[in-house]
Amino acid sequence: MIRVLVVDDQPVVAEGHSLYVQRVPGFEVVGIELDGAGALRRCADGGVDLVLLDLDMPGMHGLEVARALQAMRQGPDIMVLTASRDVPSIREAVRSGAVHYVIKPFAFATLRAKLLHYASFAAAATGDREVLDQGEIDAALAALRDPAGQQLAKGMSNETMAAIRSAIRAEPDGLSASRAAEIIGASRVTARRYLEHLADTGGCERVPVYGRAGRPEVTYRMRMLS
Structure with missing residues (x-):
């Protein structure tokens, strides 16, 4: 079971994301935090595998939170859920370790697809070991990414x-x-x-x-x- 912490300064939004996560098999929500400081304290306590992280929050910006989580020993992975669409934010989120960048508002199907891709990656990249070859690395990274991107309706290109x-x-x-x-x-x-x-x-x-x-x-x- 992948343990998820939802971080968003808007309680209604955070609760909505939590309900989405609970509908995806293999995931459980272990908490909701409304600011970056609370998120860091919760992650420091352990028991979090993945953080769904907003960016534009009062106090500590989400990118600061992401960098702090990356510096944390055995810290959780990060998936950004945000309304920020500017390219610099996207690039900085990737640099700060985000495995996905999802733009609000989004449908349940969008988040579900990202979570399931992450679950495939986590399963392929688990354990403290050496990989057999380059192909094993490529397969793990391919599991994380959706090459088709957002699915279009039939007949659309x-x-x-x-x-x-x-x-x-x-x-x-x-x-x-x-x-x-x-x-x-x-x-x-x-x-x-x-x-x-x-x-x-x-x-x-x-x-x-x-x-x-x-x-x-x-x-x-x-x-x-x-």
Whole structure:
């Protein structure tokens, strides 16, 4: 059983993540902490294998917590769950030992997949021993990573999704399905399907545009984070 500590300064969010973890076979939640100092004290007591760690917390920032956990003898592994989408934070989290970086908000299926990949890695990398060869190392690391990334619905391609993401980044004020279709060279129906998938999975947000007769037009833009 993999013992998990949930760390998030928002109690409702922390409880939600805890409930998610408890639905995944092979994992148990051993505690919830609302700040970095509490997380370090709990981990120092032992009995924690994996920390689900928020970054933007008052007092001690999550990256400081991650670095302190890395310095801890036989410290736990770290999986970052955060609303921070900036590349420097991602790079620093990786440098600080994060095995995964999951952007809020996310669905249960997303966290479940990351946890199960981690469980496969933990099983392959357990014990104080020497590996047989390079292949054993490669297999352990492959178990940790999901080469397909976030699973798309049937008939959707990673290439088209990448084009849609680029279109949204290029027009931060928002774009319609028609405009997205024009940019990526696809039909409006296709563009809207990808945009809706992104909105449903937290990749962008829907913004209704009023002022015309009939139903308001929906545009899609990068999520505005507080």
